[in-house]
Amino acid sequence: MANVTVAERRPPDTTGTRRGLSLWQNMHRHFWGYVFIAPWVVLYIVFGLYPLVLSFYLTFFDYSFVAPESRAFVGVGNWLKGILDPLFWKSLFNIVYNQAIFIVLKNGLGLLTAVLVFRATWGGRIFRTIYFLPVLTSTMVLMIVGGYLASPTGPVQSMLVNAGITDGPVFWTFNRWLPMPILALINTWKWFGISFVILLAGLYSISPDLYDAASIDGAGEWASFRYITLPQLRPQLFFLLVVDIINGLQMFTEVFALFDLYGGADNQALTPVLYLYAQAFDRSNMGYASTLGLLLAILIGVITVLQFRFVSAGSD
Amino acid sequence: MSEISAKPVLTQPRRRIPWSTIIIYALLLIGAIVVLYPFIYMLMNSVKPGREILHQPTSLPSEITFSGYTGVFERLNMGLLFRNSLILAISITVLNTLLSSLAAYAIAKIPFPGRNFIFSFMLATMMIPGILFLIPTYVLMFNLGWVGQYHALIVPAAVTVFNIFLLRQFMVTIPNEVVEAGRLDGANELTIFLRIIMPLARPALATVAILNFMASWNDFFGPLLYLNTPDKWTVQLGLLQFQSSVPGENAQQIWAATTLVTLPLVLIFFLLQDQFMKAFANVTFK
CATH class of the missing domain: 1.10.3720.10 (MetI-like)
Incomplete structure (x- = not known):
């Protein structure tokens, strides 16, 4: 996987093998190395490895942290309950529905704006600054502003009605099918700037010789985009896809801010993490919430591994 | 790039702006407007009287008020x-x-x-x-x-x-x-x-x-x-609390x-x- 190649590509190490350093000096340096790395090691054991083990352990119990004495062993009960829970499946469906739209829009717009700014001869810096601004807003601010702009009496819907696109106010938060696409649109506004910046940096790193050679061969705009730009941006697009899926499937604040703990009367905006939060802090089912977290993490892990497999198979 | 090099240089006394450039800047400008609109809206509403925010969501403020900013410090x-x-x-x-x-x-x-x-x-x-x-x-x-x-x-x-x-x-x-x-x-x-x-x-x-x-x-x-x-509480938690509790007449406070x-x-x-x-x-x- 990628992390292995990063380690392997390290330039040959010459710092440790100098003849001028005695054994004592080397040991002294190693000592400092361990001291510098120690904070991370200690913190990762306490707040990384220990919680991982605890998480797995908790899945076998009916456990509430407000009444720890009533803890009961339930075996694989939580796992079975999670796999058979229709609300968990509904939350998974909702988040996939949301992310399928979001990831395409966010990276599509990021790519389009990156190509446009790359082609612009002046003013590129101004547009670069503007397009990055939404990334700075917090999710809470985003949901207040976006929720208001899209509200039935808000400015966007007034414009849509005036333009004759909709007949009247749409109460989209109560609709079964509208919340997820609209949240995807709002999130696209906030996040496309990340794709834009990463892809723009990628465009600048493509050698101009490739385009020159293509135009000598008579390739048009579309052909050079399709056969040079897109393949050359593959590492960036792959990175964005992997990170988007890991982060996107864990969406929480957006739905928490606009809906109740179960994502509305129809669970139309219930996401897996919102459901997990409701189980943990509304129902006090820590063991079950832990199981849901592990199930989601396993799903994300499988998708991530498949992506790496797919890409390494494609590049051979 | 290819279009420019293909054109004969002498036949053009005045350089015309190519269509592709016009399209690029038109799209960039539309993008900038869409990106900036919520920010401008946020700033505008923060100085707009609360009643107008509710009843005329798309209009410009009839007067500039800083009661949103002063109110937010008292209330929140x-x-x-x-x-x-x-x-x-x-x-x-x-x-x-x-x-x-x-x-x-x-x-x-x-x-x-x-x-x-x-x-x-x-x-x-x-x-x-x-x-x-x-x-x-x-x-x-x-x-x-x-x-x-x-x-x-x-x-x-x-x-x-x-x-x-x-x-x-x-x-x-x-x-x-x-x-x-x-x-x-x-x-x-x-x-x-x-x-x-x-x-x-x-x-x-x-x-x-x-x-x-x-x-x-x-x-x-x-x-x-x-x-x-x-x-x-942090500012983000304050916003959550605010979002659900602010009365409509003081809507400018949430924008502030x-x-x-x-x-x-x-x-x-x-x-x-x-x-x-x-x-x-x-x-x-x-």
Whole structure:
């Protein structure tokens, strides 16, 4: 996987093998190395490895942290309950529905704006600054502003009605099918700037010789985009896809801010993490919430591994 | 590019702007308007009388009022929320930037036994989704008695793999001779780190500091879980409370609040935007 190649590509190490350093000096340096790395090691054991083990352990119990004495062993009960829970499946469906739209829009717009700014001869810096601004807003601010702009009496819907696109106010938060696409649109506004910046940096790193050679061969705009730009941006697009899926499937604040703990009367905006939060802090089912977290993490892990497999198979 | 080179040079006394350029700038402009509209709307509503916000959502304000800004300080104790958010953001930024750069220096420049293993292990942990830690960490914090206290958020964020990785990638490019020269002068590793590495790594340090500050300032989930008393609330939690409690007549207050919460990051961004861009450029798995 990628992390292995990063380690392997390290330039040959010459710092440790100098003849001028005695054994004592080397040991002294190693000592400092361990001291510098120690904070991370200690913190990762306490707040990384220990919680991982605890998480797995908790899945076998009916456990509430407000009444720890009533803890009961339930075996694989939580796992079975999670796999058979229709609300968990509904939350998974909702988040996939949301992310399928979001990831395409966010990276599509990021790519389009990156190509446009790359082609612009002046003013590129101004547009670069503007397009990055939404990334700075917090999710809470985003949901207040976006929720208001899209509200039935808000400015966007007034414009849509005036333009004759909709007949009247749409109460989209109560609709079964509208919340997820609209949240995807709002999130696209906030996040496309990340794709834009990463892809723009990628465009600048493509050698101009490739385009020159293509135009000598008579390739048009579309052909050079399709056969040079897109393949050359593959590492960036792959990175964005992997990170988007890991982060996107864990969406929480957006739905928490606009809906109740179960994502509305129809669970139309219930996401897996919102459901997990409701189980943990509304129902006090820590063991079950832990199981849901592990199930989601396993799903994300499988998708991530498949992506790496797919890409390494494609590049051979 | 190809169109220009294909045109005969002499037949054109005045250069016409090619269609492709017009299309590019038209699209860029539309994009800029869509991106800026919510910001402009936010600013405009923060000085618009509350009644007009409700009844004429698309119109310009008939008068400019700053009652939103004064109201938000009375109603929401904005001073306290800003203070709490700053305590958290500054503590995490200082601690994390220092500890992450120490670890990055060790991995980049000190060849201690086990170094490669630790670095590979770190990179592998970046792939683990954060959701896995949520419940068990909460149980751990609850048992430690840390729920309701700032250090429940500060300590786990004191050093993070992504920042170590970012700093290490930069420090590797510092020539070994620079470090060796310091060692031959008899300086110990801590002195070399503080006197030689820190000044040379300034762009990477600035980048990591900004990322830390942004993540902490905008964090909602962490404070929601751990800061359960109003005297410890951050600006983001204040906004949540506000969103559900503000009466319609004072709608301008919520817009003043969102403007104030967004402002610090926008200011930092304008001051340091080139560093900021570097944080996101060149990140791939390559």
